[in-house]
Amino acid sequence: MPGAPCSPHGCVRSARPWAGVPRSALRLGVLLLVVLLGVLLTPIVGRLRAARRDRWIRRWCLVVVRAAGVRTRITGAAPPTGGLLIVANHISWLDIPLLAAVRPARMLAKTEVRGWPVVGGIAARGGTLFIDRDRLRALPGTVGRIAEALRGGAAVVAFPEGSTWCGRAQGRYRRAVFQAALDAGTPVQPVHVRYRFADGTASTAPAFVGEDALLTSLWRVVSARGLVAEVDLRPTLAPEGHTDRRALAAAAQGRPRHTGSPSGAHP
Secondary structure, eight states, X not given: OOOOSOOXXXXXXXXXXXXXXXXXXXXXXXXXXXXXXXXXXXXXXXXXXXXXXXXXXXXXXHHHHHHTTEEEEEESOXXXXXXXXXXXXXXOTTHHHXXXXXXXXXXXXXXXXXXXXXXHHHHHHTTOEEEOTTOGGGHHHHHHHHHHHHHTTOEEEEOTTSSOOOXXXXXXXXXXXXXXXXXXXXXEEEEEEEEXXXXXXXXXXXXXXXXXXXXXXXXXXXXXXXXXXXXXXXXXXXXXXXXXXXXXHHHHHOOOSSOOOOTTOOO
């Protein structure tokens, strides 16, 4: 089972400067209201044509992020249609709406998420592909389901690190999910996510790592002032241009365009 050395006490720093308790409480209330509204409208949105449904989902995801007090900067673009494996580094629960705002997709998540209150039901209805990290023998079947979704023209979002990191360092991409792209003959879209304050200072406030509680993480995010999420979409990788899944995973992870600590190590 992939794991990260990051922990709430060792890596995550409370947001500075503070937004203030009244504003933070307002943000949290609006965020929960927006999420609830999305849940209630899910049956209606599901009946829309694909193009309209995707537009609605993208807008809703951006509203979710903005309701938390986080601004977004998205550079690059993803192919709007066709099978696509989207892979990204994983820092926060914010990563999920951010990537869905780029292109609505089926998420790959650990099977424990299915049992989470509210979130599990939403994930299942949204077509999430669940992976049992405790049963390695089930992995080929999961890879097969991902490949089938890709062949069907769906986009699939995966976090190949297998765990969240604080953002000051990054884990090595696991290779298994890339086999699905090779089997389906679909491109891979590498994405790099990072969080900063408006002045450019890196922030670990959004990190959701280790034994961090979701409510604690939510409050830390809505309490931050001037938090910006930067999503960098890099050029797609054609599967035929790589000899195997190891080479494809290495190409997808690459080296960040911005300076920082080497992968897998804390400064």
